[in-house]
Amino acid sequence: METGFTLSWIDYLIMIIYFVFVLGIGWALKRYMKTANAFLEAGRAMPAWVAGLAFISTNLGALEVMGMTGSGAKYGMLTTHFYWVGAIPAMVFLALFMMPFYYGSKARSVPEYLKLRFDEKTRGLNAILFAVMTILASGISMYALAILMEKVLGWNFHLSLVLSAAIVLGYTYLGGLSSAIYNEVLQFFIIVIGLLPIVILSLQDLGGWSGMKEQLAPIVTEKGFAPDTWTTTWKYTGSAEANPLGVEWYGIFAGLGFVLSFGYWCTNFLIVQRAMSAKSSTAARNTPLIGAIPKMFIPFLIIVPGIAALVLLNKEGSGFTLPEISPGHYNYDYTIIALLKQYLPAGVLGLGITALLASFMSGMAGNVSAFNTVWTYDIYQSYIRPVTGNKETDDKHYLFVGRMATIFGVVVSIAAAYLASLFGNIMDFLQTIFSMINAPLFAVIFLGMFWKRTTGHAAFTGLLAGFFIALLHHGLTVPEGAATLVKGGWIANVYTYPVEMAQNFWTAIFAWTTATLVTVVISLITKQLKTDDDLKGLVYSLTPKLKEKHVAWYLRSSTLAAFVLAIATVLTILFW
Amino acid sequence: MGIDIKFPIGLMFTLLGALLTFYGLFTNADAALYSRSLGVNINLWSGLGMLLFGLIMLVFAFRTHQSKKR
Numbered sequence: 001m002e003t004g005f006t007l008s009w010i011d012y013l014i015m016i017i018y019f020v021f022v023l024g025i026g027w028a029l030k031r032y033m034k035t036a037n038a039f040l041e042a043g044r045a046m047p048a049w050v051a052g053l054a055f056i057s058t059n060l061g062a063l064e065v066m067g068m069t070g071s072g073a074k075y076g077m078l079t080t081h082f083y084w085v086g087a088i089p090a091m092v093f094l095a096l097f098m099m100p101f102y103y104g105s106k107a108r109s110v111p112e113y114l115k116l117r118f119d120e121k122t123r124g125l126n127a128i129l130f131a132v133m134t135i136l137a138s139g140i141s142m143y144a145l146a147i148l149m150e151k152v153l154g155w156n157f158h159l160s161l162v163l164s165a166a167i168v169l170g171y172t173y174l175g176g177l178s179s180a181i182y183n184e185v186l187q188f189f190i191i192v193i194g195l196l197p198i199v200i201l202s203l204q205d206l207g208g209w210s211g212m213k214e215q216l217a218p219i220v221t222e223k224g225f226a227p228d229t230w231t232t233t234w235k236y237t238g239s240a241e242a243n244p245l246g247v248e249w250y251g252i253f254a255g256l257g258f259v260l261s262f263g264y265w266c267t268n269f270l271i272v273q274r275a276m277s278a279k280s281s282t283a284a285r286n287t288p289l290i291g292a293i294p295k296m297f298i299p300f301l302i303i304v305p306g307i308a309a310l311v312l313l314n315k316e317g318s319g320f321t322l323p324e325i326s327p328g329h330y331n332y333d334y335t336i337i338a339l340l341k342q343y344l345p346a347g348v349l350g351l352g353i354t355a356l357l358a359s360f361m362s363g364m365a366g367n368v369s370a371f372n373t374v375w376t377y378d379i380y381q382s383y384i385r386p387v388t389g390n391k392e393t394d395d396k397h398y399l400f401v402g403r404m405a406t407i408f409g410v411v412v413s414i415a416a417a418y419l420a421s422l423f424g425n426i427m428d429f430l431q432t433i434f435s436m437i438n439a440p441l442f443a444v445i446f447l448g449m450f451w452k453r454t455t456g457h458a459a460f461t462g463l464l465a466g467f468f469i470a471l472l473h474h475g476l477t478v479p480e481g482a483a484t485l486v487k488g489g490w491i492a493n494v495y496t497y498p499v500e501m502a503q504n505f506w507t508a509i510f511a512w513t514t515a516t517l518v519t520v521v522i523s524l525i526t527k528q529l530k531t532d533d534d535l536k537g538l539v540y541s542l543t544p545k546l547k548e549k550h551v552a553w554y555l556r557s558s559t560l561a562a563f564v565l566a567i568a569t570v571l572t573i574l575f576w
Numbered sequence: 577m578g579i580d581i582k583f584p585i586g587l588m589f590t591l592l593g594a595l596l597t598f599y600g601l602f603t604n605a606d607a608a609l610y611s612r613s614l615g616v617n618i619n620l621w622s623g624l625g626m627l628l629f630g631l632i633m634l635v636f637a638f639r640t641h642q643s644k645k646r
Contacts, residue, residue, distance in 0.1 A: 010599050014592060021588045028579050050581055182581045189585060193626055197618050205614055345609045347599050347619035351592070 005152055005341060011350025018190065018354045019167060022361075025186070026171030026179040036398035039176035040373045041108055041277060046178075048283035050185055052290025055274040057184035059295075060191060061363035062356050063144060065302055069339070070332030072306020073313070075244045076216075076230025077575055079306070080299045084233070085257040088292055088568045090265035092561045095288040097540075098266055099275055101449050103284035105537050108276070110269040110445075111378040117448045117538045119456030119529075120382070125463060127378035129437055130269060131371055135409055136430055138367035139416020145360035146417065152337055153353070161417055164357075168364045169410040172372075173403060177277060180362070180369040184274075187355075187362040188294070194348075194355030195301050198336075201343040202308035215311045230307055233575045246499035255505025259512045263438035267445055270370040282551055289560040296568055302336070309335045312342070364413065372405035380405075428486050432474065432504075439508040440466025440515035447519050452539045456529060458522035466515030473510045479503045582637035589630030596623030 033039045046054075071079040107113040111130065115123035142161060149160040171179045206212040209231075217227035229236050229243060236242040237249035247255070265271060265288070275287035312320035313330070320342050322330040340352045380401055381387065387394050420426045444462045447454045475491035479500035488503060497503040536542050553559055600620030603609055610617055 010595075013595065017588065017592060017595075021584055025579070025581075025584055028584075182579075182584070185581055186585060186588070189589070189629075193589075193622070193629070197613070197622055201613055201616065201618065204616075343613055343618075345612050345618065347596055347603075348613075348622050351596070351622065 005349070005353070007153065007350060007353070008346040010347050011353065014347075014350035015354045015357070018358060021186065022183050022358075023167065023170050023174075025182050026174035029175030029179050029182070032178070033174070033176055033399070035395040036376065036402055037395070038178070039399050039402045040369075040376055042177040042181055044277060045279045046181060046274075046277045046283070048278055048286040049290055050181065051274050051278045051283065051287040053188045053294070054181040054184040055271060055287050056291035056295050056298075057188040057191075057359075057362065058271055058274060058366045060188065060298065060359060061141060061366075062148075062360040063141060063363070065191070065195075065356065065359060066333050066336050068299075068302045069306040069309070069336040070334075072303035073310040073332050073335050074306075076220075076307050076310075077233050077299075077303065078229075078237075078243055078245050079303045080233055080571075080575065081245070081252050081256055083295060083299050084568050084572050085252065086261045087265060087295055088564060089257060090261040091288040091292045091295070092564055093262065094266045094272070094275075095285050095292075095557055096561055098445075098449060099285045099288070100281065100543065101538055101540070102272060103276060103278070103281050104543065108377050109374050110267060110272055111374055113538070114445070114448075114459070115378075115382075117445075117535070118454075118459040122444075122456055122460045122463065123378060123382070125460065126441065127374050127382075131374050131379065133430065133434060133437070134270065134367045134371045134374070135412050136416050136426075137434075138364045138371070138409065139413040140420050140426060140430060141360055141363045141367075142413050143417035143420035145357070145364075147421075148337075148356070148360075157421075161414060164361055164364070165410050165414050168361050168368065169407065172365050172368050172410075173406050176402065176406075177273070177369045177373070180365040181274060181277060183365060184362050187358040190351070190358050191355040192294075192301060194351045195305070195336075197348050198305050198339050198343055198352070199301060202305050202312070202339065205343075206308055206311055212308060212311055215315070216307070219310060219314045230310070231575070233572065235576055240498060240502070245501055246497075247502050247505060251502060251505050255502075255509055259439050259442070259508040260435065260505065262446075263435070263442040263508065263512070267438060267441045269374065270366055273370050273373065282555070282557065285557040286555070286560060289557060289564055292564045293567070296564070296571060305339050306332075306335050309339055318342075364410075368406055368409040368413070371409045372402050375405045375409075376402045432486070432507075435504060435508050436467055436470035436474070436511055439470065439511040443512050443515035444519055447516065447523075448539070450540045451523075452532070452535055452541055453528060454519060454523045455526045457526045458519045461522050462515040462519030465518040466511040469514040470507050470511035473507050474503075477503055477506075580637055580640055582633050582640065586630050586633030586635075586637050589626045590634060591630070593623050593625070593627030593630050596620075597627055599623070 037043055068079060102113055105113055105116055107116055111123045111127035114126050142164060145164055146157050146160040149155040150157045171183060203209065203212065206215060213228065213231050216230050220230050221227050225242065225244065226236060234249060237252060240246050240248050275284050278284040278287050309320065312318045313322065320338060322332065322334050322338055325331050340349060344352055376398055381398065440463050443466060444459045448459060474488045476494040477497060478489035478493050479487055479497045487500065532542055596619050600617050600623050603619065604617055
């Protein structure tokens, strides 16, 4: 299939206007960036709605959009498990039970919380891993962006890479975290408005939801599933063979709904940083809850068009195709691109392409702004140049270091992008490692927050043990039909999972369980070096309850949380 | 921090919305252009939607600005 587009002047004009605003926001923020706190923590002054939209936008990167639309075609509405059970409960938990400690402890990052709650070595381990992984992730999204621009717009790969890096560097260098957050909000709106026409036009084309359902039935039956498998969520999760995900309901519940999602949403500093930038403790708690509201409806924006694409793909005369990896095997990552091409005329097409480019770039900016915070506070300030006590020179110095870290982060990202172009598997590799790090981290932070007996030695050992068990499990199992060792089985092949997803779930479950057990056992046999006084504000039982009496009832976190859970339940029932 | 993000959001969407609305109006007769979008002048409708969204954002931004002054 020909993936290329020809854009007209109006499309380029829209793109240019958008990026003028992006850089303009950075420029307007420049004069407020006088201290390290303003640059790296956005001065802790964000209103809850801004932090909330940025929170969700950070996760709505281009790779997510492309991947989820592709999953819509591959798995149908089952993909919503990544949202309604795989994100919402974790976001509510983060808001109600974890934000009070992250925010209230005055920690400036997740690694710093580990330092306050446990000890230096636990922080050091987490900070260094996070810094390395974040930069790699930023490089990979840069690479994916440049590839897309080369294939779709016919632009030069190297030029696209340098240009996008320059724009990201421009606005994060000027405005720091505030700039990244404001641009994430802008990106959120442009992606919703840019993709909405595809949802409306594709559904109209297929005769609405019911028309699409009807046309899906023969396609799905041919694949060997019940006719309504693609338009339901839990109905066929009784056995792994009855649904295309290849996982039963309890696997979805434990793997996706608990370990993977809590590991991602509750401990990933990239995400948590948005809530930490909020202006008050109530705003910080409300950040994930406000983000959860649009999050629940994103499936309609990106999964539903993916399902429509599956129908179009099998419909004679629709003219819709996807590039093939091998004969009969489509590259579903291009689903969204093919849909843009199918339905959008010049004008809104520019808007759609801009939305994709915007989400690539804000993904990079998010990574870079999380990296420079961890680098400056958790690595540089802790191990290279500690605070001197002179606030004025310190502030200036760390602001300078933060800025340099931004430049360094972007330059290393470019290098990582070239690395990704050499090793095609690097993205799978990175995602695998990420899930191995996150699950134990969640186990340790959770125990640390809710069990005051948890010790520093235990946390450190728990993190390592969880990671090694994950590595071991990955080394001993393979998903069916795996072609490379990146997918697993590099030690021996002891067990074969029907799909890769199932392997990922169980890797995370093993990692989490091990980390929990090891941390509990070692906590019981080592001495708690921190007094109750040290742990005040860091552990649940030693922290006074947050009073929300002065907040209007409808703005209280508990009200919002109940509201979010109610909508998620209704959506689940509607699409059962 | 410093600026009220509602201003740039409102301004940008008003601008882009107006641009798409005009482009939609001028190309309204171009059937070939809109054959992809099932004959719907999607530029016009998207443009109007964005214009409305942008203006609402601007109204909120001005109201915040006014109440801060007071």
